[in-house]
Amino acid sequence: MSLLALAAATLATAPASVVEIHAPSANEITIQAVAKLPVLGPHAQKVAQVLAMTVAKQTEEYIRRDMLVITNGQPVRTSLMPDHIRVSILVPPGNLRAGLGLLDAIGRRSLLSEESVQAAEGTLRARRRDPWSAALWAASEDLRPVTRAEVADLYRRTFTPGNLTVGVGGRFAVGDGTREWLARTADWVSPKLSPWYEPPARPSPVRSEGPLVVLKLAAPVIPARDPAFSSRFLAAIALGSGKGASMFRVAREQLGLSYRQESVLWPVPQGFLPMVVAATTTDKPAAAAEELRTALLEDVKEWTEVHRARALGMAESILLRSVDTSPLYLTPAGPPSDDLTGRTFTAAYWQAKTGEPFDPERLLAGMRATTLKDLKEIAFEMLAASKSQ
Amino acid sequence: MSLTLIPAIVLGLQAPILQPPRLRTVLPNGAAVIVERMPNAKSLSVQLFISARGTQETLQTNGLRHLLEHIVARGKDRTLDTRLETAGGFLQARTYRDAMAFEVTVPTTGLKTGLEALSEVMRMPRVSREEITKEARIIDHERAIRPDSALLAASAWEQAFGDKGLDTQGNPDTLAAATFEDLAKTHRQQMVGKNLVVAIAGDVGLDDATRQAVEILGAIPKGTAADTYRGKGKPGVVESPGRGEARAALVGPYRDPVTAAALAAGLAVASELEDAFVTYTPSNDSSLIVVGRTERNGTVGAAFSAAKAEALFSRGRALARRWVERQFENPSSVASARGLLLVQSVALRPETLLENLDSMTLGQFRKGLAAYADGEAVVVEGAR
Numbered sequence A: 001m002s003l004l005a006l007a008a009a010t011l012a013t014a015p016a017s018v019v020e021i022h023a024p025s026a027n028e029i030t031i032q033a034v035a036k037l038p039v040l041g042p043h044a045q046k047v048a049q050v051l052a053m054t055v056a057k058q059t060e061e062y063i064r065r066d067m068l069v070i071t072n073g074q075p076v077r078t079s080l081m082p083d084h085i086r087v088s089i090l091v092p093p094g095n096l097r098a099g100l101g102l103l104d105a106i107g108r109r110s111l112l113s114e115e116s117v118q119a120a121e122g123t124l125r126a127r128r129r130d131p132w133s134a135a136l137w138a139a140s141e142d143l144r145p146v147t148r149a150e151v152a153d154l155y156r157r158t159f160t161p162g163n164l165t166v167g168v169g170g171r172f173a174v175g176d177g178t179r180e181w182l183a184r185t186a187d188w189v190s191p192k193l194s195p196w197y198e199p200p201a202r203p204s205p206v207r208s209e210g211p212l213v214v215l216k217l218a219a220p221v222i223p224a225r226d227p228a229f230s231s232r233f234l235a236a237i238a239l240g241s242g243k244g245a246s247m248f249r250v251a252r253e254q255l256g257l258s259y260r261q262e263s264v265l266w267p268v269p270q271g272f273l274p275m276v277v278a279a280t281t282t283d284k285p286a287a288a289a290e291e292l293r294t295a296l297l298e299d300v301k302e303w304t305e306v307h308r309a310r311a312l313g314m315a316e317s318i319l320l321r322s323v324d325t326s327p328l329y330l331t332p333a334g335p336p337s338d339d340l341t342g343r344t345f346t347a348a349y350w351q352a353k354t355g356e357p358f359d360p361e362r363l364l365a366g367m368r369a370t371t372l373k374d375l376k377e378i379a380f381e382m383l384a385a386s387k388s389q
Numbered sequence B: 001m002s003l004t005l006i007p008a009i010v011l012g013l014q015a016p017i018l019q020p021p022r023l024r025t026v027l028p029n030g031a032a033v034i035v036e037r038m039p040n041a042k043s044l045s046v047q048l049f050i051s052a053r054g055t056q057e058t059l060q061t062n063g064l065r066h067l068l069e070h071i072v073a074r075g076k077d078r079t080l081d082t083r084l085e086t087a088g089g090f091l092q093a094r095t096y097r098d099a100m101a102f103e104v105t106v107p108t109t110g111l112k113t114g115l116e117a118l119s120e121v122m123r124m125p126r127v128s129r130e131e132i133t134k135e136a137r138i139i140d141h142e143r144a145i146r147p148d149s150a151l152l153a154a155s156a157w158e159q160a161f162g163d164k165g166l167d168t169q170g171n172p173d174t175l176a177a178a179t180f181e182d183l184a185k186t187h188r189q190q191m192v193g194k195n196l197v198v199a200i201a202g203d204v205g206l207d208d209a210t211r212q213a214v215e216i217l218g219a220i221p222k223g224t225a226a227d228t229y230r231g232k233g234k235p236g237v238v239e240s241p242g243r244g245e246a247r248a249a250l251v252g253p254y255r256d257p258v259t260a261a262a263l264a265a266g267l268a269v270a271s272e273l274e275d276a277f278v279t280y281t282p283s284n285d286s287s288l289i290v291v292g293r294t295e296r297n298g299t300v301g302a303a304f305s306a307a308k309a310e311a312l313f314s315r316g317r318a319l320a321r322r323w324v325e326r327q328f329e330n331p332s333s334v335a336s337a338r339g340l341l342l343v344q345s346v347a348l349r350p351e352t353l354l355e356n357l358d359s360m361t362l363g364q365f366r367k368g369l370a371a372y373a374d375g376e377a378v379v380v381e382g383a384r
Helices: A003-013 A042-054 A064-070 A096-109 A114-126 A131-136 A148-158 A176-184 A229-240 A246-254 A285-301 A305-321 A340-354 A360-368 A372-384 B002-018 B064-072 B080-086 B111-121 B129-144 B148-165 B172-177 B180-190 B206-217 B257-270 B299-306 B309-328 B331-342 B351-358 B362-370
Strands: A018-022 A029-036 A077-081 A084-091 A164-170 A213-218 A261-268 A271-280 B022-026 B032-037 B044-051 B090-095 B099-106 B196-202 B236-243 B245-251 B277-279 B287-293 B378-383
Touching: A018 A176, A018 A340, A029 A096, A029 A340, A042 A077, A042 A084, A042 A114, A042 A148, A064 A096, A084 A096, A084 A340, A096 A164, A096 A176, A114 A148, A131 A213, A131 A271, A164 A176, A164 A340, A213 A285, A229 A246, A229 A261, A229 A271, A229 A305, A229 A360, A229 A372, A246 A261, A246 A271, A246 A285, A271 A285, A271 B129, A285 A372, A305 A360, A305 A372, A305 B080, B022 B206, B032 B206, B032 B331, B044 B111, B044 B331, B064 B090, B064 B099, B064 B129, B064 B172, B064 B180, B080 B090, B080 B111, B090 B111, B099 B111, B099 B331, B111 B196, B111 B206, B129 B172, B129 B180, B148 B236, B148 B245, B148 B277, B148 B287, B148 B378, B196 B206, B196 B331, B245 B257, B245 B299, B257 B277, B257 B287, B257 B309, B257 B351, B257 B362, B287 B299, B287 B378, B309 B331, B309 B351, B309 B362
Parallel strands: A018 A164, B032 B196, B236 B378
Antiparallel strands: A029 A084, A029 A164, A077 A084, A213 A271, A261 A271, B022 B032, B044 B099, B044 B196, B090 B099, B245 B287, B245 B378, B277 B287
16 A cells, blocks of 8 residues: 555544644645634623634643744734634744644633633724624624633633644644644543523614615525535626626615625624625615615626626636635635635535535536526525615 | 657756746837746736826825726626626736736637736726715725734825825815726826736747737836835834834845845844734835734834844845745746836836845844844834
8 A cells, every 4th residue: 555545544534523634835734723603692602702713812831932932933813704703823944843732722622711702892892893894794783791611611612622623734644633633632532511592682782884885685495415405606797806797886886885895705603694795884774785786686687697797707717716705704804815824724624514525627527507697696595685774 | 668758858948948937018108018838837817007207296186096996897888897707817906106007817718818807997988976986984994804914004104105105095175076987097197008018928929919918918108107206204203093103124126135134134024023014015216115914012113123133134034035935836926026016117027036035144134133122113103
């Protein structure tokens, strides 16, 4: 058996919770962990925000300065999306073991100190979400304080071996990332816990965000493993990715409504929430959203093979050439970055979300098989069924 | 098996030695082409840079370059994007203080398509008053969704350089009153050979790609466009509509060793802070490196006051090195980094910063750190 075949066999028998991306010429190793989240109510979402902000602050073994030594100064980053918490660690080549050791410590032995929980809550209270983000993530504001006990409870439920998918990318020997992670976490057992308790909601005042209004038309959720996911993805691209898309032509060119307008497949625990979003300035947002919906529906009716071909071309740019106009908003800032870290995160995320490897060619094949008639029907249904917000 | 493998490996090692990694060509009219070969790259980046030389904005013209960028990026019949996207390409445009940039990403076989698109954006299309007004309104929307970090940086620039550091987004009144003639004049002024660079990065042949790029630049008149400079910049305290706080180091040109040291120092101190941002656009002129947070609680100033050069020196160098190295990772970042520097001066290249970082002394790093001190830096006080 050749060395390569041996390496492939080793990887094939490894659990699906580790994904390796090899880049022998890379100047760093990127470690991307995805901890899936269940459907959370307003209060639990706030707890999750505090958890994401505190989990990598300090562990039993490492204070921030120790972490910066391992990473050669690059801060450990964490972020929250409705369906996951991400931990991102970049280390120099040669520090794979130390980097995974740090992730292990963050995953199992984070201190989540009272002080850091309070500081995170203070930051959240003062934070002004920009209107675009607020429109995408329409969580109702929760004014109840978050306790350390709640954060620690969610931590125990979320950071478990079965719930964590780890992506390792960069310069290291094939299989080393998987072996090192499995060896480190062999004694890590998922705790048995009672279901999460969500305290009853309490109404909260709506915070004004200034003159900018973000119009949003949100359609029913698409399951992550929807057999027609490729076609729906293509419909989202036809509607809102690129400057030949309906949103650009209608919202910007025809209605002169906005500078930024996109379609988004927003990750939620149940799958992906399709929506079209446009930032504008108007004192009649509901009327503007309806005007937008009507104009988009008229536009979709007129789609031809030219529109389908453009959407396919755009899909190739997104999936094969990493042009950053993908509707798949997998990070708070939009699509993942076009670098080793972004690719490693996408691989880990897709595995966690769908149970399958991320395969752009397969997605494209599904898109190419989508007829114009199907494409128009899907887009029309998405818009017709959407609720304006 | 091993007999056939060994020659292949040897050839594989020799290939990069036989062909240089990049080729820079300066045309008789002053325009330049740089092509970087990136074997096995999955996309091709074809970018056009137009220097702001000769079209530096005043209070009366502030924003015309940005508006012009919006107008020409649509192509001759406003269908350029649709045509490109159908061919698997994508166009993006940006206006910086020192240059305007148009980037076309295409499949590896799409060099001709990419260059044709750039050729199209080099022409001034005929646009009506109504179209100009609509685009000016779109820029209003663009201004409204700018992140706080951009607002904080814009305030720092205006404090440091006054009328020579105006925000590229533009003055809404100027944009509302802009005419076709205003835009055509700006277009004419900037379209001279010395102001133009085409940068290409991807799996292409150096000679062939250069030849094709020269075809679209060769006919541009040499013209005249004098260099002007912003001056040294002025420290001080400034309020900003952006939320948060920032400190901006006044630095010299990109090639200046102190610029490298200030970048290293800024990145090192930012790594001590939660959610800090660092903004620096490479320039051949005086410039700013802005370190900030979109929360205002005094932690940025405190972090610089507490910073110990000895403790942060190695980390700052490593972080700044990574900042440069990331620009070599894909065709888009390579063409962008090389083109933006080349359009400002034929002597500028990204590696200069790496060399300055490698030779950086602790004394220089201290100087870089001191550039963020009260009295030396621009202190931006944003909204709470």
